[in-house]
Amino acid sequence: MIHKSGFVNIIGFPNVGKSTLMNALIGKKISIITNKPQTTRHRILGIVNKPNFQIIFSDTPGIIHPIYPMQRIMMQYVKKSLYDGDIILLTTEIGKLENFYMIDYIKKNKNVPIIILINKIDKIGIEYRENILYKTIDYWHKLFPNSEILPISALKKMNQDLLMNKIYELLSEHPPYYPKISLSNKSEYFFVNEIIREKIFFFYKKEIPYSVEIDTEFLKKEKTFIEIFSSIYVERDSQKGILIGKKGKTLKKLKFFSVKSIESCLKKKIKLKLHVKILKKWRYDYKKLKNFGY
Template structure:
């Protein structure tokens, strides 16, 4: 197809925490790029997933769930949401089948964007298609969108229909990225995210939310990748929890993270982890900048 008819654009995936946005982007791109846990507010950054076809390129943005920010880290997280909406050619507004009320913070952001909205009712595998259609009809009275669609990101139900609707709205434009690129993030970023996912899966209460992961060494040769990672917590007591009795807890995190890294990078991985205390890092601009958050 000629360059003049090539379509390319940006799609912002937004919604409340824990509505399945990350699972949805992974399904749309066909690769696991965003970490997935059952806990809310797992996503902290804007993660781009790139899907390229012979005559189109879609750049998806998985963003943190929309909340009213209470401290500096959450303010930075919401800045990623705002940036994705500013770039967007299409918005995927995602709710799940348990939601009934409009999130006012999210509604304001969508209202001011003035770009086409595709409204998705996710997790319909939990209730069935008949009940999903009933609930979608109710949402149609509350939210103005170009299209409304029931989907299941886990089972990939109607994901192909979502893709078709997005392509219809893409502007004519040359590709923004090379066709073989899947994301804008580095290997270091994904190594850190894989470790952070395991922390969310293995620890309860506030501990995972108080953790950040920094990759201090990433050395790759033909056969192996050697990674050193620092896990930061806010209090000494949290450090003890992360390490566990006799180091058992952090060892299990390392085993599972290394296994996922080897699958992701397609190469043997040697992983070393260290746990450090950085008091109140979530509230300090200097520390947030160090970890790649932008609070300007």
């Protein structure tokens, strides 16, 4: 039996549904999802294993013009993904006719096939969809005349099977890169951090989610439960107060919903302790960023 394997890197703008797409293709929630831009900070691998293939998908941060060190590192993840994969899924959305500065980087790499995915086609009413979709396809065809364009809905899984078939056709024969039971390259610590950060995006507004980093310092597996101690780092005293809330009520709410999601992910009872700490300007300090795994 022929076995194919390869790396498929998902890139694109913030909030076009890259993480939703990867989770749909994997069939399991690997990347956190919110309605706010720049939710994804790291490059996350999600692996699909079948008897005759292994596809390693890579979710990347949304393409932005970086301002501070953390954003510069995020964009380095994206740039690297342009050259170390077998296929690029350049993801945009219906009606989005917007150029971005990395297009030249993408065009320079002529050895990697690119599939343009026009996501969120379910968001446009049927009476308007055809006209808007035609304009979107025409726009991206002019930018990438040799690339295949596929309208999809990651949320509704529209054309997902067609996309998987196209990816399989483009892959080369190769043994699996990872053990066939692998779902991701990230540890349980990482997923705990991401789940807590996702809840912060849901429960807090303005600058709070962007000023927060999570560090799970302790994860001990007992017979009937997992004990976890995680620190939430913010940049200012005022942010700490907002996170904790009056009489600790907001932090308790964050803890409750984090525990529910972590239990769903790790399939075990969770005892979680959260501690809010101040680490000034951590997003601007390369040494601190390195300690956080960037």
